[in-house]
Amino acid sequence: MGLNPYAPKPARIVRIRDETPDTKTFTLSPNCFEGFTPGQFAMLTVYGVGEAPFSICSSPLNKDCLQFSIRRMGRVTRMIHEARVGDEVGVRGPYGRGWPVDRMKGRDILIVGGGIGLAPLRSLVLHLLEGRENYGEIAVCYGARTPSLLMYRDELGEWAGRGVKLYLTVDVGEEGWEGSVGVVTTILGKPELDKADAIVCTCGPPVMIRFVLRRLVELGYSKENIYASLESRMRCGIGKCGHCHFGGKHVCLDGPVFQYREMTSLPKGISPF
Amino acid sequence: MLFLDEDGFKRLLEQLVSNIRVIAPVETDGYFEFKTIKHGGEASLDYSNTRLPPKRFFLPQREVVFKHDPKTRALHEPMGGLEAVLLGVRPCDASALNIFDSVLLKPPNPDPFYESRRRSITVVSLSCAKPREECFCNVFEAGPIRGSGEDITLTRITGGFLVEARSRRGQSLVEVSASLFEEAGPEHLEEYGELTCRLTREMNSRIEISRERLVRLEATLDEGFFQQAAQRCVECSLCSFTCPVCYCFDTEDYFEKNAYVRTKGWDTCASTLFTRMASGLDPRVSRVDRFCHRFCHKLSRIPMAFNSFGCVGCGRCVSLCPVGVDIREVLKRWG
Numbered sequence: 001m002g003l004n005p006y007a008p009k010p011a012r013i014v015r016i017r018d019e020t021p022d023t024k025t026f027t028l029s030p031n032c033f034e035g036f037t038p039g040q041f042a043m044l045t046v047y048g049v050g051e052a053p054f055s056i057c058s059s060p061l062n063k064d065c066l067q068f069s070i071r072r073m074g075r076v077t078r079m080i081h082e083a084r085v086g087d088e089v090g091v092r093g094p095y096g097r098g099w100p101v102d103r104m105k106g107r108d109i110l111i112v113g114g115g116i117g118l119a120p121l122r123s124l125v126l127h128l129l130e131g132r133e134n135y136g137e138i139a140v141c142y143g144a145r146t147p148s149l150l151m152y153r154d155e156l157g158e159w160a161g162r163g164v165k166l167y168l169t170v171d172v173g174e175e176g177w178e179g180s181v182g183v184v185t186t187i188l189g190k191p192e193l194d195k196a197d198a199i200v201c202t203c204g205p206p207v208m209i210r211f212v213l214r215r216l217v218e219l220g221y222s223k224e225n226i227y228a229s230l231e232s233r234m235r236c237g238i239g240k241c242g243h244c245h246f247g248g249k250h251v252c253l254d255g256p257v258f259q260y261r262e263m264t265s266l267p268k269g270i271s272p273f
Numbered sequence: 274m275l276f277l278d279e280d281g282f283k284r285l286l287e288q289l290v291s292n293i294r295v296i297a298p299v300e301t302d303g304y305f306e307f308k309t310i311k312h313g314g315e316a317s318l319d320y321s322n323t324r325l326p327p328k329r330f331f332l333p334q335r336e337v338v339f340k341h342d343p344k345t346r347a348l349h350e351p352m353g354g355l356e357a358v359l360l361g362v363r364p365c366d367a368s369a370l371n372i373f374d375s376v377l378l379k380p381p382n383p384d385p386f387y388e389s390r391r392r393s394i395t396v397v398s399l400s401c402a403k404p405r406e407e408c409f410c411n412v413f414e415a416g417p418i419r420g421s422g423e424d425i426t427l428t429r430i431t432g433g434f435l436v437e438a439r440s441r442r443g444q445s446l447v448e449v450s451a452s453l454f455e456e457a458g459p460e461h462l463e464e465y466g467e468l469t470c471r472l473t474r475e476m477n478s479r480i481e482i483s484r485e486r487l488v489r490l491e492a493t494l495d496e497g498f499f500q501q502a503a504q505r506c507v508e509c510s511l512c513s514f515t516c517p518v519c520y521c522f523d524t525e526d527y528f529e530k531n532a533y534v535r536t537k538g539w540d541t542c543a544s545t546l547f548t549r550m551a552s553g554l555d556p557r558v559s560r561v562d563r564f565c566h567r568f569c570h571k572l573s574r575i576p577m578a579f580n581s582f583g584c585v586g587c588g589r590c591v592s593l594c595p596v597g598v599d600i601r602e603v604l605k606r607w608g
Contacts, residue, residue, distance in 0.1 A: 005382045006524070006535060007339040010346075047341060048528035049533075051549070056562025088343070115599070206554065208404050233550050235537075238382035242521030242540070243547060246556065246566075247491060248574040267566075269556035 005238050008045045009089025013083055022072045022150045023116055024081060025057065029065040032091055035058050038123035039098030039201075039229055039257045042236045045078040045090030053234045053252070055203075056094065057119040059126035067257040068093065069119040069151060096256050097235040098123050099201050101226060108193040110221070114184055115144050115160025115176040118151045120229050120256075121203055125159055131138055134250050137197075138193035139165040143184030143208075147177045151184050163189055171205060184208060187216040187270060195220040201257075204227040209272040213260065228272060246270040274465075278433035281453040286313035286360075288450060294357040296330065298323050307359070318361055318429075320407045326366045326517030326587065327359055331373060335538035338386060338524070342532045349532070358446075360397045362423060365408075365585040367398040367589075369517035371589045372420030376520060377577040379490040386537075393421035393597035398423035400468075404476050407588035409601060411476045412608075415585035418469050430464045480601060482608030487582075488608050490573040496561055498602060504558040505596035506543065511597070512590035514560050517543055518571065518583050521547075542567055 015027035022193065030114070033169055035043075035229070036056060045051040052074070058067035072081045080150040083089065101124070109128065113121045121140075128138055144150045147170050160166045166189045180187055200221050202212050209228050232251040235241035244251035247267040263271055278286065289295050297316035298305040305320040306326050340349040374391065377384040378485055401408075401417035409418030419426050424443030428435040433455055438444040447454060457465075486493075513519040523540035526533065540547065542563055549555040557563055575583030584600065591599050 004339060004385055006537065007341075010341075045526065046526065048526055048531040050526045051524065072365075088342075173283065201497075229549065230555075232556060233548050235522065235540075239379070240377060240382070240384055240520075241523070241537075242542065242570075245570065245574075247569075248577060266558075267562070269558065269562060 005092070006236065008051070008086050008092040009254060010070070011066070011091045012086050013089065015218050016085055019069055019151050021152075023069055023151065025067055025069045026080065026083075027065050027067050028089065028091060031062065031066045033062055033066065033094050034230045036094035036159070037098030037101060039120045040094040040096050041120075041134050041237075041256060042066065042068070042095065042099030043075070043234070044080070044092055045092075046076050047081070047088070047090060048102065050076040051090070051235075052076045053095070053231075053237060054124070055120035055229070056258075057122045059123060059130065061127070061130050062094075069116060071116050089253075093106075093237065096252055097254065099229075099257055100199065100259075101127065103225075104199050105134050106136065108198035109138045110191055110193055110198050110200040110265055111138070111140045111142075111201065112152075112184060112188065112202040112204070112216075113140070113142045114208040114212075115149060117202075117204030117229075118142055118207070119203075121201060122152060122155075125164065125199060127178075129159065129164070137165065137191070137193050138163065139167065139192065139193060141167045141169075141184055141187050141273045143169040143187070143204075145176045146172050147179075167191065183211070187209050188212065188215050189219055196222055198225060200226045201229075202227070206230075207273055213272060223260040229256045229259075230258060230263075230270060230272070231256065232270065244264065274462065275436040275438075275454040276433055276447055276457040276461050277427075277436050277445065277454050282298060282434055283313055284452055285453050286316065289358050289508075292442070294355055295360060296327075296357055296362040299504075302322070304525050313465045316361065316504065318399060319402075320361075320402055321365050321401070322366070322408075325515060326369065326538055326589070328366075328369070328517050330359060330394060331370065331387055332520060332539070335525075335536050336386060338535050340532040340534050344531065352536070356393050358397060360394045360399075362398045362416065362420075363401055363587070364416035364420030364423070364426070365410040365587040366517045367396055367420030368581075368585045369587075371420075372397065372518050372579070372581055372583060373520055374386055374422065375574075375581065380586065381410065392483075393445055395423075395425075396423045396437060397425045397427060399441075400426065400428040401472060402429060404472065405588060405592070406477050407481060407591040408476060408584035409588060409604075410475060411442050411586065412480050412482055412604060413582045413584060413586050415552070415582075417472045417476065420585075421581070428465060428468065430461060432470065435465050451466055478513075479608060480604045482604055486574060487572045487604075487608055489575050491565070491569045492602075494565065494569075494603075494607055496605065499561045499564040502598045506560055506564070506598060507596060508543050508545075508560075509595060510541035510543045511593045511595070514539055515589040517587055517589075542570070568600065571600075572595035572608075
């Protein structure tokens with residue numbers, strides 16, 4: 001019998017960091033992947049409870065551990081949130097098609113995130129920062145509903161210090177918030193990039209992705225260079241179970257990162273248009 | 274082509290039964306079901322088709338895919354598949370295995386559970402003798418004489434069976450009992466030719482389809498038909514569970530006898546739970562969309578990806594649907 005693709009490998013939770021009131025970042029060790037592309041995902045198992053897909057949010061250059069930012073949502077995520085340092089979970093992957101890192105050399109890069117959608121983009125940012133000199137301008141436009149729902153708040157400043165232009169916004173301000181207020185589309189015009197050539201990567205709630213794509217085209221970004229990461233229910237991650245099959249595409253194999261034109265041919269519902 | 278007379282067939286069956294697990298149609302309560310037989314006489318070969326397809330021998334309704342003991346850290350990955358001969362599969366159901374092969378064995382991640390079962394089961398098909406009213410295998414060239422996933426095709430003719438080995442495994446099964454077979458004579462082949470013409474003529478289904486039109490189904494269908502059908506649908510999922518081709522699965526994790534267990538089992542895209550995420554978001558929220566998905570998957574996306582249709586025309590969903598949803602209507606209008 002060939003390798004069993006449904007059996008995860010065990011890994012220990014070595015660190016848990018609170019990101020927002022309902023989201024934690026879990027650091028798992030060992031890193032059982034030989035390598036991965038930013039934007040790829042893994043299936044995480046809470047033994048005896050269930051399994052679900054999550055974006056890898058750590059850098060591919062981190063060979064020791066894998067990180068996942070997980071929002072408390074359903075049965076599996078609730079149980080992960082109850083886990084403690086030292087607990088064992090199962091990991092399999094990496095799966096899917098990640099961000100088009102091969103197309104990014106020498107170009108400006110715009111990263112647009114909403115809420116927990118920054119998770120797969122964090123992996124990309126960390127990857128880009130490891131070779132900062134290889135790229136043009138790197139801008140991150142990131143929005144959340146409130147300041148306390150912004151992910152990776154401790155790290156964002158560090159990104160800015162290492163050559164990332166950072167634009168933050170929140171839907172609703174809180175006391176002490178001096179940044180912009182408004183949805184993320186309102187700050188998309190701020191970065192001054194080579195729009196015809198820049199690669200754009202976005203992830204967030206479906207409604208955000210829809211309006212971001214529309215605004216990006218209005219601003220003059222090229223459809224050829226716009227990518228979004230979509231989400232779907234999945235059971236296998238390897239194109240067999242049928243759950244993420246939409247209009248001839250499997251989110252687990254052909255995505256989760258899709259190019260703008262690929263998204264226009266997806267059926268309504270999964271398509272952000 | 275070989276000929277096996279009635280007596281030779283009985284002897285072959287007895288030889289098989291004494292050497293290997295033989296699964297064949299058995300009449301129970303007025304239906305025919307595949308069961309393991311202990312002697313040749315239990316098999317009934319006088320049936321139109323079994324109530325359920327032989328899918329479960331390759332994709333069990335539920336199977337354990339791993340067990341993990343947290344104390345001993347032992348990982349148990351059960352092997353599928355006892356060696357068996359599956360006898361009397363109709364060509365349509367045998368053709369469904371060909372579609373399983375395309376999807377489930379596709380690299381780089383073939384399903385090892387399916388693979389081991391597929392390797393350990395020799396499939397002997399039996400050409401149809403009397404197609405039912407709802408049969409339309411001819412539309413997809415999945416019968417009524419020959420299918421595309423079997424190791425041996427048997428066709429009943431006067432005095433015995435014509436035998437066609439369709440794979441190496443089928444060939445070796447024939448070679449083991451070579452003395453029972455003889456070369457088919459001209460009279461056998463003539464009868465085979467007549468039978469082929471007669472059966473094809475008797476098929477009720479006269480639907481003409483074009484692959485080129487069907488692969489564009491997603492773009493061309495108007496939702497009127499689907500709206501009507503979807504309104505009647507009670508989401509019982511019989512269509513998926515009795516379909517020889519439906520392979521989509523769900524997984525379930527639980528703790529049992531000191532071990533964490535994962536099973537996988539049949540699932541259905543008719544259910545609203547099929548695509549709904551924990552957040553409550555559901556990319557395929559309406560029943561009409563689920564209907565479109567089911568038919569487009571079978572008739573358009575599988576042919577686009579694998580060059581064979583995702584329906585073999587067995588007619589089970591047509592005859593079993595409690596509210597009369599009929600895939601042939603889709604074929605007639607958009608095929």
